[in-house]
Amino acid sequence: MSNLIKFKIDNKECMAEKGTYIVDAARENGIYIPTLCNMPGVKPKGSCRVCTVKINGRLMTSCTTPVADGMEIESSAAEIQDIRKSIIELIFVSGNHFCPSCEKSGSCELQALGYLYQMMVPRFPYDFPLRKVDASSPKIIKDQNRCIQCKRCIKTIKDEQGRSLFAFRNRGHRIEVVLDKELGLMMTEEMADLAMKNCPVGSILKKEKGFDIAIGRRKYDHEPIGSTIKL
Amino acid sequence: MSKPVLATTSLAGCFGCHMSILDIDERILQLIELVEFNKSPVDDIKTFTKPVDIGIIEGGCCNSENVEVLRSFRKNCRILISLGECAIMGGLPALRNGIPIEECLHEAYIGGPTVQLNKSHILPNDDELPMLLDRVYPCHEIVKIDYFLPGCPPRADLIWEALVALITGDPMKLPYEVIKFD
Structure with missing residues (x-):
């Protein structure tokens, strides 16, 4: 028996295991939703609100909301991007x-x-x-x-x-x-x-470990955050 | 049509943003074809001699003189740009924000570990000196600022792209690498 359910992020058909949090499910489907307080492997708490998405017209934190069958999630709409900003x-x-x-x-x-x-x-x-x-x-x-x-x-x-x-x-x-x-x-x-x-x-x-990576070689110098999440 | 007029100034900054303007390298020859410089440290014109189209502000406001210069820029320029972190958020001078001014002056001129020559414990008090403000203010908290170019310093390519876009009306090309806060 498969626990896979179908849902949509920005009209894109996605699949994930039942009970997966939206932010993780999005990542599995190659979609990046920004997070700050959330960390893989740590129980989410939804405190920073940066991962806000819109579900059925309501703003929710995607790190604490599990996906549901047939759920339609808006993430890249200008309104939501501005809320995150x-x-x-x-x-x-x-x-x-x-x-x-x-x-x-x-x-x-x-x-x-x-x-x-x-x-x-x-x-x-x-x-x-x-x-x-x-x-x-x-x-x-x-x-x-x-x-x-x-x-x-x-x-x-x-x-x-x-x-x-x-x-x-x-x-x-x-x-x-x-x-x-x-x-x-x-x-x-x-x-x-x-x-x-x-x-x-x-x-x-x-301590004793400041400024140890040269400018130009730091993590986000050339690649935007979330750019490693691709299918 | 005459060329747009450009003015620049450095308030509570380190002139690093002006150095970054010079970092456009040989494009500076194109720049002088595109614009005419008025009041600016680049050409050493000290006062506004005509209405200016684009004013570029480096540095935030830490004293009364900064505020006066900024207000005169607002008065004389159609468009004002905050250039760099100090103009946008106060930058490193704003590290003193939250610390009472008396404590700052005491540390700098009387009690600080490197203060040795000030035997009579005098704080600078000449009438010629501008008054320090209670804290360092971002430029847009003093006057209306139209555009913001972040960076410490803002990348030369960002300054170039923004100026050219503003002058020609062409859309701006902003690759990921040009918007940085450091």
């Missing part, structure tokens, strides 16, 4: 994202989405919040100016007992992702590498 712009203005001085520049997913949507200037005023840089850990630097609270580090960097090394502190607009003082001391080289890699922006940096 506005979300990216909001993220840019609500933190302090100084691309020219950022170690992750060129390999940053947020920046790559800015390029993808040709963000020339955000339509919202810059907030310039006062945020701190925590360099107390022996392995990493946690720059709160650049954090977008995607929770990727919280979900993926854990010790052998499954305890997260990172956690949320405070609530509302004062929320921040911090490294646990005690658990942070047990961070291994591999964990630090993974934390830096998983961070979609330049908020987690491994």
Whole structure:
């Protein structure tokens, strides 16, 4: 018995296994839907909203919505593209994202989405919040100016007992992702590498490892984000 | 028909964007065929001598002089372009945003680890000096800006394409590589 179901993305016939999240199903069918907080293999939470699509006239996050039989999904319509662009712009203005001085520049997913949507200037005023840089850990630097609270580090960097090394502190607009003082001391080289890699922006940096790839050879210097997803 | 008139200025910037204008290399010969330069560091004309069609602004506004120059550009130019990250979002000078101005001045002139010669602890206070603003402002938060060219510096090809498109009315060719924020 096959669990394959049929659905449409932008009128293109697609097939995927029942229960697959739209963003993953789209990828399997060669269609790229941008994501920021979502990561393959990690339970989705739909916090960044960048993967917004329209289903039956309603805007939904495609990382948390499973495909259903006969579903018709709109993803590339100008309206949806502009909604995504506005979300990216909001993220840019609500933190302090100084691309020219950022170690992750060129390999940053947020920046790559800015390029993808040709963000020339955000339509919202810059907030310039006062945020701190925590360099107390022996392995990493946690720059709160650049954090977008995607929770990727919280979900993926854990010790052998499954305890997260990172956690949320405070609530509302004062929320921040911090490294646990005690658990942070047990961070291994591999964990630090993974934390830096998983961070979609330049908020987690491994110490003594800034600017190590030449301009022109970084991840998104020549290829737009999502361009590897093809049939 | 006379040639369109171009003016440029650098506010709180590093002149890197102007260097990037020069990076159009030999196309600069085509540029002087296409436009006439007015107030600009390129030809060293200090004041507007006629109405200008295209004004290019590098850098954001960090002091009262920047605001004055920007406003005079808005007054004298039909079209204003924000060139580069500093003009668009304040750029590196805006790293001081959020830090009280008193703290910044203290760090720079009195308490900073490299301050040695300022024995009498004087903050710059000459009347000739422009007043620092409370923070660095993107140009479009001070006056209306018509177009934005990001980059640090904006790629020479982006500047060239944008200028030619603006002057000739032809559509812009924007390959992926020319829009960068660094």
